[in-house]
Amino acid sequence: MALDLQKLAISEIRARLLKDDGPVSPQLLNALKRDARRGVRDLYTLAKRRADRAREERARLDAMLNFERVLWKSGVKYIAGVDEVGVGPLAGPVVAAAVVFAPDTSIDGVDDSKRLDPERRRELADRIRDSALGIGIGAATVEEIDRLNVYQAGLLAMRRAVEALPLPPQHVLVDARTIPGVAAPQNPFTKGDGINFSIAAASIVAKTHRDRLMEECDPQYPEYGFARHKGYSTPEHQAAIRRYGPCPLHRVSYPFIRELRGQYSPLFYELQALLARARTAKQLDAVERRFKTCSEELGEHEARKLKLVLSRRWKAL
Template sequence: MDKKSIAVLKELFKAGELNEALIADLRQDERKGVQNLIKSYENQILKEKALEDKFTKMCRFEQKGYADGHQYIAGMDEAGRGPLAGPVVAAAVILPSNFKLLGLDDSKQLNKATREKFFFIIKDQAISYGISIIDSQQIDQINIFEATKLAMRSAIDQLNPKPDHILIDAVNLNGLPCTHEAITKGDTKSVSIAAASVLAKVTRDKLMQEMHHEYPMYDFASNMGYGTKNHMTALEVNGASPYHRRSFAPVKKVVY
């Protein structure tokens, strides 16, 4: 076999064009750069297998639903229950049964670039999705838990076709139009809930970035409304913005 240069082999690796047959030949090549490349290839294969295994495991609630005769299984999650400012956002999504997105996980476990990439993939491939936003004024009127449930119901209402089973991250909702189950830490256990968590978080993060441009002193683009040290200092100095939740104790103390 004619030896390819290490530079060429690296390009083949980057392009995903190395295969087991070529790797088998390269094992006879004693060049250190080639052996390092083989290790990188093997590590990549192990990572891909781990992602495949994780994704398969995260499909078990959906697969059980299909086995029980359900056709449109929705996942639902929210973002923004804990912050001192900004809306709470809920998302519901029905994915096709053959949906596959390796690396999908709880949105908080993904970096910003991956979340935003997945956001568009999920919206593009979903059978249906709904996103609901409840602002801080309404949160103050009905409390954060009721606002979260309201957002979730609104997101469900946007789905077309309607779901015949709903997987929800940790929240029990009564009066839903179909069977449903609340799953503790569901955004790490169900692909549908994980997809919903991505839709909710990316939507909310974009809203907080817009609020940051209006009120940069609170640094919403970095803290997303959570009570960081810098955020609390800005609250004490500037008082509350129109986007702050005045019913939350830390905000109550500084409202003027």
């Protein structure tokens, strides 16, 4: 945009600003600021906000890329960020992704996939796939989750994702754990999908891939609504399990599945109903005393669940 704004009508300046969604240059900001017209002053305020947001995004990405840049400068070229998704759902596989970028790659908007809405995740997943040197996808099946437990299945999925890369990584950055069976040096980051660029990119790719898998399963099991909740424990999903029982996609080793199917003890459901009806501290205290007197009659998962609900109910009073 020409900096001689005096020759442009306010509507023309506004149209050009709206058309150009890129960063606002300091020269343009200064020109807008110097223009005495009230309408242009309003546009300056909008442009300043956009410039501030762009500067904040650059600072955020710089922080997220800090570890990669240290490795790149040391001569390590192929760095894989690895993350998995799908630990929490009641159904479907655990999916992991490994992503390798060329040195100095940066993509605006990359963040923990949980902080992004579905449309933004899909958009960023496409940009990541276009920019990455290599992407590997790994999964652990429902059968493996039930046999191994979901934590071990997540590690298996991440190892498979690294092995699926088209080029061997020289270094691996992982969200909160170390992957067994991977020869390259590794660095685990607590909540890495929110603080590390490569891990965040992997979380986006893994999430969009798993969502697509669950959507593809929906026509086979339409009564469960997998396309909507992706296997997570929503009220709709819980109601479907109570009504229809589990399908082959459900993780039947999960205690909550047994609870929803009515396979816990009658005492558990009795105490659960009493807890649901308790509205006062006196009523809650009575339920807690009954729970303590008969807790040995409950299974381990039953007692743990009721203790958790009791704690939350006390905090809510």
